[in-house]
Amino acid sequence: MERRKLELPENGKKLLLHSCCAPCSGEVMEAIMASGIDFSIFFYNPNIHPRKEYDLRKDENIRFAEEHSIPFIDVDYDRDEWFKRAKGMEMEPERGIRCTMCFDMRFVRTALYAYENGFDVISSSLGISRWKNMEQINDSGVRAAAQYPGVTxxxxxxxxxxGSARMLEISKREKFYMQEYCGCAYSLRDTNSWREKNGRERIRIGEKYYGDTAKPGE
Incomplete structure (x- = not known):
């Protein structure tokens, strides 16, 4: 299927793409590149836990960005602030108010960087995942951008x-690291709990890759 040429909204000139991981952003990045849009990757994901998982996701995203000479903006791992904001929401379900808080935190930081550094459009790869509520993500993104003049x-x-099918194809082609839970400590907890109840082994961080069980190059 031939790709449709994309155009930024509001006659935008420069896009700051918030990326959560390489598997989700791979197809998004290739679609944007195919349309000739000027963009950079913004990696701000203080929700990802533990640090080993965070580094794996970030390093895979850097690897793919460097393959295509896409600027990669690596923002601080502000984990303590994320846990502070999540206080009282520890038992909330996936797609609930804790996720809204998480999207808000990440998108406001994205919008602020865009405003301060000459980007007039922001977006995120989070919405390509079928596990996410796209309406929830878009609502958070629109509210974040509205705080900064000239940012959409x-x-x-x-x-x-x-897009979803190509996301999987690219992940297999690139042998991206396969994350098996959303990212935060509570998602890891709940996913492992479900696995134990259904007779499956707990998540083993750093071991599964798309298209192969071994790390790329091994």
Missing amino acids: YWTYNWRKQG
Whole structure:
């Protein structure tokens, strides 16, 4: 299927793409590159736990960005602040108010960086995942961008026109690290709890890769 040429909203000139991980952003990045859009990757994900998982996701994202000469902006791992904001929401379900808080925290930081560094459009690869609520993500992004004059959140549906299928194809082609839970400590806890109840082994961080069980190059 031929890709549709994308255009930034509001006659935008420069995009700051918040990326959560390489598997989710791979297809988004390739679609943006194919459309000739000027963009940079913004990696701010203080929710990801533990640090080993965070570094694996970030390093895979850097690897893919460097392959295509896409600028990669690596923001501080502000984990303590994330846990502070999540206090009282520890038992909230996936897609609930804790996730809204998490999106808000990440997107406001993205919008601030965009405002201070000459980007007029922001978006995120988070929406391509079928495990996420796209309406929840877009609402958070629009609210974040509205805080900064001249910044627009792009609500493009990255899943459509085969985006979700190409996401998997690219992940297998690149042998990306396969994360098996959303990212935060509570998602890890709940995923392991479900696995134990269903007779499956607990998540073993750093061991699974798309298309192979071994690390790329091994």
